[in-house]
Amino acid sequence: MHRIRAQWERLDERFAPVRGDTFAEVLYDEGSWLEGPAYSPAWRTVLFSDIPNDRVLAWDEATGGVGVWRSPGGYANGRTVDRAGRMLQCEHGSRSVTRTEPDGTVTVLADRWQDKRFNSPNDLVEHSDGSVWFTDPAYGIDSDYEGHHAVPEIDGCHVYRWDADGSVTRVAADFGRPNGLTFSADERTLYVTDTDRKHVRRLDVAPDLTLSGGEVLATCDAGGFDGVRVDDAGRLWAAAHDGLHCLDPDGTLLGKLLLPEVCSNLTFGGPKRNILYVTATNMLLSIRVSVTGIR
Template sequence: MKTITNKQSSNHCLHLIGISLLMIVNISCKAQKNKNSAIIADGAQLTLVADGFEFTEGPAADKNGDVYFTDQPNDRILKWNALDNTVLEYMKPSGRSNGLYFDNQGNLLAVADEKNEIWRIDVDKKVTVLLTNFEGKKFNGPNDLWVDSKGGIYFTDPYYQRSWWKHQEPQQKSKRVYYLAPNADKPKIVADDHFDQPNGIIGTPNGKTLYVADQAGNKTYSYTIGKKGKLSNKKLFANMGSDGMTIDHLGNVYLTGNGVTVFNKEGQQIEHIAVPENWTANITFGGPNQTTLFITAMDSVYTLDMAVHGVR
């Protein structure tokens, strides 16, 4: 495990050159707070934690509140320690992991984009490949995932052509949402709704509603979760797509792209958090009390103290 700092490193750390871990620096671009929403902690400011990455994505918090995230172009997973605000390189190579999520046993699940697979990574970093295909054909490119209380895995499968792929077109005819039931070895299609690019995905704490963002379609939808993971009652939730998303204990949904935009569970916008980057990819709640909003944006990661907390 390598510590990432802002000091010049010796030859054994050459692959980390360009990353500068910063002490907490207050960003002049503060969160644009809506006093009526009261979801951001009083006096909180957006804080740059680290920069110098190539493209950050897929944040997921473990039981301690530490956040794991990906730097996909550099084929690695990194870890933010919530107690001392340091960033460590956790795993390299990582199968070009993109989205991450912890399962109910504390294993780190990853959508490994190099070969369009779903991985389970245990605490010893042993990798188990859970899925490689659907009906004998490669997935388009699993992107984000969410785990329900039973251990079932929902994941989105858009198609974003990668430079490291040998193939130049998708093998699946549609861009879908799949569900892998607990102890199953084959997924099933649960949403095949002519998505442009299904991307961000998150479920409610009570396990009754699933949100799916169609990034290219500029829409986010809600679905009712039924028996055996089935989805029904599709509704338009927001006229906004999202690269990633998270949810707080009040049921507010956080969408990304141009900063972070927050909607209440009725689909009304209640907050916008400006982030000084060209693109905000993904978010999660971390920290010991899950009151730290952790934001991945371009070559940087940020935090913001919140008055609400996340859910696991």
């Protein structure tokens, strides 16, 4: 394990309380294109995807070692740990959203909408009612690099919700390529990045889970936004080509954590949820910070 330089850039005084290490620990650096980090407190493990190599890797917090968790891995991309401790993940290969049960078996939650196969589910988030919300761009069927080249069956790239009764609802249909998504702490807001259009949008979530609004919150000035997470002060952290961008809920770019590689995704982890785990091109990084991620 070695370190790389991490530079904190303050662009607004409201970023002053945010502090962190001036280096990032390189936990792994032998991937092709890494994605989808998710921290399991029960396993003390970060799972992450090496998409082109079709495997899911696991970094062990206790030993610092990295091993193969699943191979082939379904060309998996984003994932999250649900409230029961199970691993939910999006798979480009099977074009589905799956759940790994405690005994290791895999349950397919959703693989189609109106009898049409998804493009390639990309990232997901769980609502407190147990529903799973996910994005479906076409990166996994564009070529054989991140999945299997195929002709789309659905008319575009959209955002969906899976409910516990097995039903799938298309909740937003006006994105170019929806990618990362996350709820605010009170679940009244859903943030969704649109990598194709280089911005992140804010949608209002009604009690019946319908969405409204959808205005652009911010536009990325370094490539396009990818994965996103929210900290306990409501700030939005978004992966970009130059590192992580930190946004106020009003859309102001407060500051950046500049890193030397293109960042794809992030998650808060560790016993106190104050360690950022970041996938950046071929590397999995960890950086201890002064903020914590929401539960």
